[in-house]
Amino acid sequence: xxxxxxxxxxxxxxxxxxxxxxxxxxxxxxxxxxxxxxxxxxxxxxxxxxxxxxxxxxxxxxxxxxxxxxxxxxxxxxxxxxxxxxxxxxxxxxxxxxxxxxxxxxxxxxxxxxxxxxxxxxxxxxxxxxxxxxxxxxxxxxxxxxxxxxxxxxxxxxxxxxxxxxxxxxxxxxxxxxxxxxxxxxxxxxxxxxxxxxxxxxxxxxxxxxxxxxxxxxxxxxxxxxxxxxxxxx
Amino acid sequence: xxxxxxxxxxxxxxxxxxxxxxxxxxxxxxxxxxxxxxxxxxxxxxxxxxxxxxxxxxxxxxxxxxxxxxxxxxxxxxxxxxxxxxxxxxxxxxxxxxxxxxxxxxxxxxxxxxxxxxxxxxxxxxxxxxxxxxxxxxxxxxxxxxxxxxxxxxxxxxxxxxxxxxxxxxxxxxxxxxxxxxxxxxxxxxxxxxxxxxxxxxxxxxxxxxxxxxxxxxxxxxxxxxxxxxxxxxxxxxxxxxxxxxxxxxxxxxxxxxxxxxxxxxxxxxxxxxxxxxxxxxxxxxxxxxxxxxxxxxxxxxxxxxxxxxxxxxxxxxxxxxxxxxxxxxxxxxxxxxxxxxxxxxxxxxxxxxxxxxxxxxxxxxxxxxxxxxxxxxxxxxxxxxxxxxxxxxxxxxxx
Numbered sequence: 137x138x139x140x141x142x143x144x145x146x147x148x149x150x151x152x153x154x155x156x157x158x159x160x161x162x163x164x165x166x167x168x169x170x171x172x173x174x175x176x177x178x179x180x181x182x183x184x185x186x187x188x189x190x191x192x193x194x195x196x197x198x199x200x201x202x203x204x205x206x207x208x209x210x211x212x213x214x215x216x217x218x219x220x221x222x223x224x225x226x227x228x229x230x231x232x233x234x235x236x237x238x239x240x241x242x243x244x245x246x247x248x249x250x251x252x253x254x255x256x257x258x259x260x261x262x263x264x265x266x267x268x269x270x271x272x273x274x275x276x277x278x279x280x281x282x283x284x285x286x287x288x289x290x291x292x293x294x295x296x297x298x299x300x301x302x303x304x305x306x307x308x309x310x311x312x313x314x315x316x317x318x319x320x321x322x323x324x325x326x327x328x329x330x331x332x333x334x335x336x337x338x339x340x341x342x343x344x345x346x347x348x349x350x351x352x353x354x355x356x357x358x359x360x361x362x363x364x365x366x367x368x369x370x
Numbered sequence: 371x372x373x374x375x376x377x378x379x380x381x382x383x384x385x386x387x388x389x390x391x392x393x394x395x396x397x398x399x400x401x402x403x404x405x406x407x408x409x410x411x412x413x414x415x416x417x418x419x420x421x422x423x424x425x426x427x428x429x430x431x432x433x434x435x436x437x438x439x440x441x442x443x444x445x446x447x448x449x450x451x452x453x454x455x456x457x458x459x460x461x462x463x464x465x466x467x468x469x470x471x472x473x474x475x476x477x478x479x480x481x482x483x484x485x486x487x488x489x490x491x492x493x494x495x496x497x498x499x500x501x502x503x504x505x506x507x508x509x510x511x512x513x514x515x516x517x518x519x520x521x522x523x524x525x526x527x528x529x530x531x532x533x534x535x536x537x538x539x540x541x542x543x544x545x546x547x548x549x550x551x552x553x554x555x556x557x558x559x560x561x562x563x564x565x566x567x568x569x570x571x572x573x574x575x576x577x578x579x580x581x582x583x584x585x586x587x588x589x590x591x592x593x594x595x596x597x598x599x600x601x602x603x604x605x606x607x608x609x610x611x612x613x614x615x616x617x618x619x620x621x622x623x624x625x626x627x628x629x630x631x632x633x634x635x636x637x638x639x640x641x642x643x644x645x646x647x648x649x650x651x652x653x654x655x656x657x658x659x660x661x662x663x664x665x666x667x668x669x670x671x672x673x674x675x676x677x678x679x680x681x682x683x684x685x686x687x688x689x690x691x692x693x694x695x696x697x698x699x700x701x702x703x704x705x706x707x708x709x710x711x712x713x714x715x716x717x718x719x720x721x722x723x724x725x726x727x728x729x730x731x732x733x734x735x736x737x738x739x740x741x742x743x744x745x746x747x748x749x750x751x752x753x754x755x756x757x758x759x760x761x762x763x764x765x766x767x768x769x770x
Contacts, residue, residue, distance in 0.1 A: 187768065219687070223690025226690075228689060234685045239373075248689050307768055
């Protein structure tokens with residue numbers, strides 16, 4: 137079973153003469169444990185593709201299936217609890233780490249667990265485990281303002297992984313980092329994809345960051361123009 | 371995890387300052403309520419301390435507090451004989467303003483019969499008046515020391531005792547002297563005026579051709595005696611025997627010419643509904659305006675604080691947080707701010723209420739009602755922020 141199945145996904149903003157097609161007929165699948173990049177220049181529609189899969193933007197046409205659950209088929213399916221699906225099946229990593237400034241590193245990870253009704257002690261235990269795994273054991277009680285960019289992004293990754301989601305969607309996760317930290321984050325994502333058996337879809341415009349990815353979907357003007365498999369990535 | 375408390379912990383400086391500001395405002399609202407109650411307490415202080423059932427005043431007046439009333443002192447003997455009356459005492463009231471230590475010094479002078487009603491309700495320092503003349507008991511609010519002397523009219527009076535928070539219906543502190551002294555201070559003319567009056571009356575009588583010198587002299591003495599008499603009082607108060615009919619006593623005195631018998635209840639209505647009604651309405655309106663201002667300020671604070679957290683709210687939504695988590699965060703912060711501000715206001719007013727120039731009466735019911743109102747305002751005000759928060763799209767968490 138695929139973790140992500142996208143079939144002829146189209147997203148059109150506006151109506152009539154002012155309508156803009158951001159994504160047109162995008163189709164692809166991602167397996168669990170696969171690290172896939174959506175590569176393209178600014179304005180090519182890659183973030184729209186990501187948000188349409190992430191239940192943030194409603195697709196205009198096409199079908200989206202996440203971990204076996206059809207979430208969109210010519211628009212979102214009626215009666216779906218989008219928040220629950222986001223909570224249980226998806227993890228998000230943002231361009232800016234988007235940590236909650238008034239929560240410590242530990243609390244930022246715990247909040248993602250507590251909203252799933254996990255008992256506090258268990259949530260704390262799992263958050264500490266994750267942060268320690270990401271070499272942040274010494275930064276548990278630091279606020280985001282006291283963390284470096286790389287550390288903050290690792291906390292964001294820990295938060296995205298907290299609920300062991302089947303799918304992790306990352307929007308330019310290295311944009312705010314220097315090259316070295318950016319590469320470290322990408323290596324970490326690859327490791328996590330394999331270890332956690334999660335499908336990770338990363339939006340980036342930086343060719344240098346896609347080294348080691350299983351596949352690359354190159355997007356231009358809303359269309360997937362190239363699908364590059366692992367062996368072909370240079 | 372309580373997000374509201376975490377946010378407050380992180381932004382504690384801003385939260386504390388905001389709460390202090392709001393607390394000061396609520397302190398003012400509390401003091402307004404206290405002044406409002408204080409007006410009642412002040413208005414009824416003399417009435418309650420006197421403990422009379424009936425106040426006999428000049429006919430067609432609402433005296434002695436709301437209107438001027440002058441009646442002869444000796445009517446007390448006639449009132450005492452009315453069936454049902456156990457005690458009748460004359461009282462004299464006047465507001466005095468003199469210079470003391472270079473500043474205006476205003477107080478309410480009560481003249482009372484030492485064996486009758488209307489004297490100081492308690493003596494907290496010194497003693498009560500024992501001599502018939504030149505001694506006085508003053509209220510705490512006059513800030514006078516035992517043994518201190520003060521000149522009133524033609525004589526000096528010595529403070530022999532201090533009583534509690536006795537004030538006039540206007541809020542001026544009260545002082546007590548013997549009835550005879552009060553009458554002297556209020557009615558006794560100075561020697562020059564007496565000499566002038568006597569001369570004028572004598573000349574007028576001498577001008578009447580039909581009067582013999584003996585008749586003119588006789589008339590002059592009697593007219594002078596009448597015009598120089600100080601045996602006038604503002605009211606005679608009476609206490610009834612247990613079981614005596616108040617209405618019958620009132621009707622009986624009312625049948626006499628020139629007098630009106632006002633019951634204690636009627637006097638309360640005159641004092642509260644008549645004399646302080648406008649001030650009461652003014653204060654009530656002011657309190658209402660302050661509460662509306664508080665509501666607007668709380669709404670603005672909560673709304674601004676929500677705007678500051680748009681990205682946090684969007685992130686929470688994106689990671690699948692339930693609406694109740696976000697609503698709870700805003701509502702709890704709003705309520706906490708209200709509770710803390712109320713506490714600050716309460717502490718502030720509790721520490722300062724006895725330093726206000728006018729009496730502040732803090733009643734538990736008023737404070738509890740204000741607490742409920744503040745909580746309601748906070749809850750309603752937070753809806754503005756909650757509405758904004760619920761409209762935030764998860765997509766707002768994306769981008770740089």
